[in-house]
Amino acid sequence: MNSKMLKTLRNLLVLTLILLAGMATAYYMSPRSMEQRVQMGEKLGGDFKLDVAGQSFELAQQRGKVVVMYIGYASCPDVCPTGLGMMATAIHQLTPEQQARVQPLFVSVDPERDTPARLKEYAEYFYPSMIGATGSREQIDAVVRQYGAFYRIVKLEDSAMGYAVDHSSRIYLIDAKGTLSSTVLHNGFPDELADAMRQLL
Numbered sequence: 728m729n730s731k732m733l734k735t736l737r738n739l740l741v742l743t744l745i746l747l748a749g750m751a752t753a754y755y756m757s758p759r760s761m762e763q764r765v766q767m768g769e770k771l772g773g774d775f776k777l778d779v780a781g782q783s784f785e786l787a788q789q790r791g792k793v794v795v796m797y798i799g800y801a802s803c804p805d806v807c808p809t810g811l812g813m814m815a816t817a818i819h820q821l822t823p824e825q826q827a828r829v830q831p832l833f834v835s836v837d838p839e840r841d842t843p844a845r846l847k848e849y850a851e852y853f854y855p856s857m858i859g860a861t862g863s864r865e866q867i868d869a870v871v872r873q874y875g876a877f878y879r880i881v882k883l884e885d886s887a888m889g890y891a892v893d894h895s896s897r898i899y900l901i902d903a904k905g906t907l908s909s910t911v912l913h914n915g916f917p918d919e920l921a922d923a924m925r926q927l928l
Contacts, residue, residue, distance in 0.1 A: 772899075772907025775870045777834065777860040780843040784860050786905060792830045793927045794901040795920075797913070798876045799894055800837035801849040801859075806896040810913030811853040814898055817920035818854060825928050828903075831857040836867050836878045837892055874899055874907065902927045 774786045786794065795814055799807035814831055821829065833850045835841040838861040841849075846859030861867065871878060878894035896913040900923055908927055911920050 771873065771875045772901065772905075773873050774905060775866070775873060777862040777866055777870065778843070779858055779860045780847060784858065786901070789830050789901075790905060791903050792828050793903055793924055794830045794832055794899075795924065796832040796834060796874075796899040796901060797897075798834045798836060798871065798874070798878070798899075799896065800835050800892050801841045801845055802837065802888065803892070803894075806894075806913050808853075810896055810898055811850075811857075813913060813915065813917050813920065815854040815857075816917040817924065820917060820921040821924065821928075825925065828928055829924060833857055833859045834867070834870060835859065835861040836871065836894060838862065838864070838867065900924065900927060 777784045850857040850859030876895045881891045897910040900908045902908045
């Protein structure tokens with residue numbers, strides 16, 4: 728084997744190692760799905776406290792109801808309206824008696840812009856009894872960690888908005904005992920979400 732071939736093989740080996748290192752870094756730095764985290768033995772869900780229109784909100788107060796939760800922000804241009812619209816459509820498929828036992832909840836990770844009045848108007852636009860909640864950065868980060876979600880602030884230099892928020896986009900189903908039951912993608916089918924809620928009612 729001549730020196731030219733050895734050099735080529737060495738370069739290929741170095742490139743392969745760089746590629747593998749990049750893939751490993753991307754895996755460990757990226758937010759993992761709920762399913763992956765559960766498989767790794769992590770327990771997700773649990774009670775939390777946030778603010779609703781200046782008043783304390785606790786998940787524990789919703790015992791006896793199925794809570795359907797989405798984590799996002801009101802200035803979101805696409806995935807949040809899609810997810811909340813899908814939630815509302817699914818709830819409307821339930822009977823009035825079933826709807827009364829479901830509490831839709833929108834948790835904002837953008838407390839700087841999502842004031843209590845804005846959150847209330849935004850949440851109720853999608854469904855009349857939907858609660859819009861937020862809190863301190865510490866409270867928000869605790870909920871995000873507990874539920875295996877993800878978000879990060881992205882600066883927008885040439886935009887009047889100033890920043891956007893990248894975030895995971897799942898609908899969380901919490902049963903009447905306060906236990907996280909499952910998640911559904913924001914762009915799934917309302918029929919499937921409605922069926923999942925019926926199973927918990």
